[in-house]
Amino acid sequence: MNYNTKYVVRLTAEEREQLLKLVHTGKAAAAKRRRAQVLLKADAGPEGSGRTDREVAAALEVSEGCVHDVRQEYVEQGLAAALERKRRSRHRPRKLDGAQEAHLIALACGPAPKGRARWTLRLLADKLVELEIVDSISKDSVHRVLKKTNSSRG
Numbered sequence: 001m002n003y004n005t006k007y008v009v010r011l012t013a014e015e016r017e018q019l020l021k022l023v024h025t026g027k028a029a030a031a032k033r034r035r036a037q038v039l040l041k042a043d044a045g046p047e048g049s050g051r052t053d054r055e056v057a058a059a060l061e062v063s064e065g066c067v068h069d070v071r072q073e074y075v076e077q078g079l080a081a082a083l084e085r086k087r088r089s090r091h092r093p094r095k096l097d098g099a100q101e102a103h104l105i106a107l108a109c110g111p112a113p114k115g116r117a118r119w120t121l122r123l124l125a126d127k128l129v130e131l132e133i134v135d136s137i138s139k140d141s142v143h144r145v146l147k148k149t150n151s152s153r154g
Helices: 013-025 028-041 052-058 063-076 079-083 099-111 119-132 139-148
Strands: none
Touching: 013 028, 013 079, 028 052, 028 063, 028 079, 052 063, 052 079, 099 119, 099 139, 119 139
16 A cells, blocks of 8 residues: 555654653553654654655554554644554444344244245345345344344244
């Protein structure tokens, strides 16, 4: 991916001093120090070198994407946000609520569609959409709901 220098880092004297202290004391986490180094090398202010993403990445042995992300966070959210690692949210909202799950289970336990011996996960997913119970759903989501039930579909 080609990262152009869309986000220009211009550190104030106080920010630059804070970052230099962070880098040279060795008390901070490695990821935080690395992000501070990225900002220092990318600084286009009066005391900075204003290097490109590619140059900063090569100098610090990090990816260009890392440099781009740190720049973007600094410009959009400030110094504190740029220094902190983002925790990836693993929580995804449930696709079906209790009532919708009940509809799915009732469908699965009911008679199979005409011309079929039994329900498939794909048929159940398509039927939920057809009945306008959900806008869209994958067969994997259907599988997870049915796996939780103790009922026999036979």
